[in-house]
Amino acid sequence: MSQHTSDVVVIGGGNAALCAALAAREHGVTVTVLEAATEALRGGNSRFTGGAVRMVFDTVEDLQAIYSDLSEEEKRSAEFGTYTTEQYYDDMGRLTQYRTNPDLCETLITQSYDAYMWVKQKGVKYIPSFGRQAYKVGGKFKFFGGLAVQISGGGEGLIEALFRAARREEVAVHYRTRAVGLIQDAKGAVSGVRASCQGRSEEFRCKAIVIASGGFESNVEWRTRYLGRGWDLAKVRGTRYNRGEGIEMALAVGAMPYGQWSGCHAVSWDLNAPEFGDLDIGDAFSRHSYPYSLMINAEGKRFVDEGADLQTYTYAKYGAAVLAQPGQFAWQVWDAKTVHLQREVYRGRRVTKVKADTLEELARKLDGVNAERFLATVREFNSAARTNAEFNPAVKDGLATIGLELPKSNWALPIDRPPFEGYATTCGITFTFGGLRVNTGAEVLDTEERPIPGLYAAGELVGGLFYFNYPTGAGLTSGTVFGRIAGNGAGRRARGG
Ligand SMILES: Cc1cc2nc3c(=O)[nH]c(=O)nc-3n(C[C@H](O)[C@H](O)[C@H](O)COP(=O)(O)OP(=O)(O)OC[C@H]3O[C@@H](n4cnc5c(N)ncnc54)[C@H](O)[C@@H]3O)c2cc1C
Structure with missing residues (x-):
């Protein structure tokens, strides 16, 4: 040795x-x-x-100090907001x-x-997160969810x-x-x-x-043991090496286990993603834009309030909701009104997706879904969608369904403008x-x-x-x-x- x-x-x-x-x-x-x-x-x-x-x-000056570069034009074109200790x-x-x-x-x-x-002094560079945490509203980018910085x-x-x-x-x-x-x-x-x-x-x-x-998260046996039934079936979004060995070593010398051992961060993830993360694809299997879609399970039903909050605050728990569905999958269903709000990864190389000109055609293409029940769900949803507020993706706009047992609390536009798109997702676990x-x-x-x-x-x-x-x-x-x-x-x- x-x-x-x-x-x-x-x-x-x-x-x-x-x-x-x-x-x-x-x-x-x-x-x-x-x-x-x-x-x-x-x-x-x-x-x-x-x-x-x-x-x-x-202040924007705090951000300016952290960004490697912020042009005057970028500064003028955006509302960065604040993220104070109180908000955090x-x-x-x-x-x-x-x-x-x-x-x-x-x-x-x-x-x-x-x-x-x-x-930053060690050489990591930071930029404004325009592409992922800002939407253009009234000619200006508006950052949302407390995130204005990315690496x-x-x-x-x-x-x-x-x-x-x-x-x-x-x-x-x-x-x-x-x-x-x-x-x-x-x-x-x-x-x-x-x-x-x-x-x-x-x-x-x-x-x-x-x-x-x-x-x-990468240890299937521990996942099943601590997170519970079904977690053996989740896909791992990242590295295969995080198997809890550090935790085990520390426990062996008397360390105290702590925190929510039955909890984890898990998201909507492409149905056909590999078992572990693929560095060539990175985070591109993620399907985080669901607040502007409907999430449909094998029974053709919705199962979460897609618009409960900004994606930043719901995405990490909705992976578990997808895992709990029959067959551990869900389709995100979109119409032409909101597809421009999808993150770039929806148009990437490895995306499990279908497209159709009518809802009936889409229903036939949503693999594993009860087509009739799906069409009924969309009809019911569309008649509950109201125009009682102005659609605004950068804030909780209050555009809510009325009368549905499972509401969509924001961004509830009817699904009625072709072409329609469906994205097949499952649960991707991030970390425990x-x-x-x-x-x-x-x-x-x-x-x-x-x-x-x-x-x-x-x-x-x-x-x-x-x-x-x-x-x-x-x-x-x-x-x-x-x-x-x-x-x-x-x-x-x-x-x-
Ligand atoms: C696809 C994806 C996207 C994400 N996006 C974001 C994001 O945008 N923002 C954000 O804040 N977080 C994000 N996260 C979460 C974030 O990656 C993690 O919370 C954070 O990076 C974990 O850092 P870490 O150093 O603790 O663990 P890791 O970065 O996972 O490092 C653990 C290291 O330990 C090594 N290791 C494991 N076991 C042993 C052993 N026995 N001996 C020696 N080495 C060992 C591993 O090889 C690895 O190098 C994302 C995660 C994933 C998977």
């Missing part, structure tokens, strides 16, 4: 891990990253992201049904802007920039190196990691460890909500809520932030904020602080 030494070891090669590694390096200590994936597949779920990031901003708290509280841990949530929110400014180049751009920074900062990266267990000294402090490197056993001795190896208990210093706590000396955690495997639902862009923020804190803690400890 070969043995290595480093002051700090970081387990994982995604956003949280690399933020931790870069923060630790600022303390002048040596840092080693262990990445289970090959170099070609490095970067975890972070690399699959579209790169939307949720941070506090009070409101979103986190409402979406998690007030279960989010107040201390962790406060850290996430209040450090979000500073953390992204810090990452230039999306997840690919993020991971490329972070690994470039890691190389510049002389962080050692070991690919195809899967951490399998933690080593503790006689006093219970963690002092090393056992790893399997291309079949060889290796040991990495160190003074502090950051675990940032993601949740357990349950994980480890950490304090605001990202120290992993034991079952008596005492820090396990030398052990830090960040990213998806931090439990207690998200329950039931999630606001877009908070996953990268969690990894960035807690990754930076964990790296600082580990770096300081390794220096003897």
Whole structure:
């Protein structure tokens, strides 16, 4: 068995891990990253992201400082709005049904802007999210849902920039190196990691460890065990490497499980997407534009209020609703009035789609759907749709159905203008909500809520932030904020602080 030494070891090669590694390096200590994936597949779920990031901003000047570039023309053509700490708290509280841990949530929110400014200094570039979080209303782009910033180049751009920074900062990266267990000294402090490197056993001795190896979304057995029946049938949107191993290792040294172990982030995803994410396609299997469509199951019925809220606030829980339908699929049905509101990915290379000139023809083409019942559903819906408000995709416009048992609360235009389109979807799981208990210093706590000396955690495997639902862009923020804190803690400890 070969043995290595480093002051700090970081387990994982995604956003949280690399933020931790870069923060630790600022303390002048040596840092080693262990990445289970090959170099070609490095970067975890972070690399699959579209790169939307949720941070506090009070003014357009805050945004100008974070964007790499904002032309005067862009500034004039858009209403950026604000996203204050209060709005962020409101979103986190409402979406998690007030279960989010107040201390962790406060850290996430209040450090979000500073953390992204810090990452910007490391070489990550940010741009306005015109294409995905803004609609043109009255000649001006209006940003909605608290998201005005995305990473230039999306997840690919993020991971490329972070690994470039890691190389510049002389962080050692070991690919195809899967951490399998933690080593503790006689006093219970963690002092090393056992790893399997291309079949060889290796040991990495160190003074502090950051675990940032993601949740357990890619582990079909754990999914079924903790999320429940049917979750074995979900497709994985991202990396195949997030199997809960970091969580398991920490539990084995006494860490406290925390958060919603039965909950996860899951979305509407192309029916024919592969079992795991495909880096060539990235996030392009997502079908997030459903608020302007009807979602129809095999029985030809609607099953959610597609317009309950802005997509940003419902998409992460509607994947579970699709999974619960017979056959685990649903069709998104559109007419010509709103197809221009579809995200670009609806017109991508690998889209399971049908098109028809009449609703009857569409009904025949919606594979697996009770055609008669579908036509009745659309008729019923169309007669309940009202023109009691002006259609506006950038806000909750109040254009609601009247009299339906299952309403559509906003954007409820009738489905009546040909051509009609149908998009076949299933459930794509993004990440799991349950994980480890950490304090605001990202120290992993034991079952008596005492820090396990030398052990830090960040990213998806931090439990207690998200329950039931999630606001877009908070996953990268969690990894960035807690990754930076964990790296600082580990770096300081390794220096003897
Ligand atoms: C398709 C898709 C789109 C998304 N879009 C967005 C978005 O726009 N905005 C947003 O905020 N979030 C988005 N997310 C969620 C976001 O990607 C995650 O919440 C976040 O990036 C997780 O970061 P992480 O560092 O914790 O995990 P990851 O980035 O998944 O990194 C985990 C790392 O650990 C490694 N690993 C696992 N096990 C081991 C082991 N035993 N030993 C060593 N290494 C190991 C993995 O290989 C990987 O490198 C998206 C996710 C997906 C899948």
